[in-house]
Amino acid sequence: MDMKQAAMQRHSVRAYKDRPISAQAKAALEGRIAEINAKSGLHIQLVTDEPKAFDGFMAHYGKFSGVKNYIAMIGRADKDLQEKCGYYGEDLVLFAQTLGLNTCWVALTYRKITSAYSLERGEKLVLVIAIGYGAAQGAAHKNRPRTEVVSAPLNAPAWFEEGVDGALLAPTAMNQQKFRFIYNADGTVTARAGAGFYAKTDLGIAKYHFELFAGKQNFEWKQP
Numbered sequence: 001m002d003m004k005q006a007a008m009q010r011h012s013v014r015a016y017k018d019r020p021i022s023a024q025a026k027a028a029l030e031g032r033i034a035e036i037n038a039k040s041g042l043h044i045q046l047v048t049d050e051p052k053a054f055d056g057f058m059a060h061y062g063k064f065s066g067v068k069n070y071i072a073m074i075g076r077a078d079k080d081l082q083e084k085c086g087y088y089g090e091d092l093v094l095f096a097q098t099l100g101l102n103t104c105w106v107a108l109t110y111r112k113i114t115s116a117y118s119l120e121r122g123e124k125l126v127l128v129i130a131i132g133y134g135a136a137q138g139a140a141h142k143n144r145p146r147t148e149v150v151s152a153p154l155n156a157p158a159w160f161e162e163g164v165d166g167a168l169l170a171p172t173a174m175n176q177q178k179f180r181f182i183y184n185a186d187g188t189v190t191a192r193a194g195a196g197f198y199a200k201t202d203l204g205i206a207k208y209h210f211e212l213f214a215g216k217q218n219f220e221w222k223q224p
């Protein structure tokens with residue numbers, strides 16, 4: 001399975017089997033996290049065999065069960081942190097899917113177990129990604145109408161449309177899909193976060209999907 005297929009097959013999974021992540025998958029994830037941390041400056045950590053974060057009222061209210069592993073999305077608290085966590089976290093989500101694992105981004109419905117991860121001075125835990133072998137594979141989410149997420153002329157290139165289709169597969173907080181992709185007259189693309197809960201993280205996730213489906217070689221981003 002490649003990363004595009006992973007994006008098509010991925011859905012949020014909240015109920016997990018009582019099965020530890022295999023040693024091979026764990027090593028692959030640790031390797032990918034180390035690469036990302038080295039290039040991004042983030043301090044992402046894989047937490048395994050830690051059931052307490054998803055054991056409380058909030059997690060059960062959020063319909064989580066059997067979560068014993070998660071990825072802690074941590075970095076220096078600056079203005080880009082949320083979007084960066086979205087972008088690199090989604091790389092890990094899709095990579096996990098290629099390893100036969102399931103995931104769910106979680107901003108609210110968990111408890112912070114501070115002994116399970118380490119924070120350097122000035123760092124912050126932004127959110128976590130539950131990970132493990134799902135009891136089922138999840139289901140496709142509903143999409144906003146395309147006109148609400150796109151500004152482009154009718155003759156925008158095919159790669160732009162494919163990028164938007166990819167972005168619409170992305171997970172967003174409460175499935176809000178408040179992002180917008182704009183095709184500029186000079187051939188560049190601008191991505192805007194709407195106003196909303198964790199909208200900047202959503203933007204990072206959606207931009208990752210857009211690049212994957214549009215092809216990075218086809219365009220450049222223009223800042224809003």
Ligand SMILES: Cc1cc2nc3c(=O)[nH]c(=O)nc-3n(C[C@H](O)[C@H](O)[C@H](O)COP(=O)(O)O)c2cc1C
Pocket residue numbers: 010011012013014062104105106107108109110127138139140141169170171172173174175198201202205
């Ligand atoms: C930034 C972010 C935060 C999220 N926080 C939670 C959460 O606290 N609890 C939860 O159950 N799901 C959470 N989700 C999962 C979304 O509800 C889910 O991605 C969305 O409904 C779309 O469904 P899909 O992921 O199956 O495509 C979050 C997703 C994102 C991207």
